[in-house]
Amino acid sequence: MMSGVERAEEQRQIDQVVDRLTESFPYVPDHIIRENVDSAHHRFDGARIREFVPLFVERHCRALFILQPAVEISV
Numbered sequence: 164m165m166s167g168v169e170r171a172e173e174q175r176q177i178d179q180v181v182d183r184l185t186e187s188f189p190y191v192p193d194h195i196i197r198e199n200v201d202s203a204h205h206r207f208d209g210a211r212i213r214e215f216v217p218l219f220v221e222r223h224c225r226a227l228f229i230l231q232p233a234v235e236i237s238v
Contacts, residue, residue, distance in 0.1 A: 165213060176217035177204055183221065188228045199224050 165173070177200060184196050203220040210216060 169213065173213060173216060177220065180217055180221040180224070184224055184228065187225070191228055196224070196228075199227060 181197055181200050184191075184200065185193055188196065200220055203223045204216070207213070207216045207219065
């Protein structure tokens with residue numbers, strides 16, 4: 164189980180992921196980036212080892228935004 168400090172640190176890292184993706188993909192609306200990051204993050208809710216969750220979330224979302232045009236993502 165994660166402590167409050169660990170949970171806060173993971174959320175801080177996820178917020179940094181959103182910031183980096185927003186900078187890398189300026190044509191994707193901010194709310195779409197946040198929705199995709201949150202969705203990818205929740206896929207790991209049951210994971211016991213959390214150290215690399217933000218990395219996996221960023222890689223997943225980055226691949227999504229690279230492979231799909233912004234119009235498809237925002238639908």
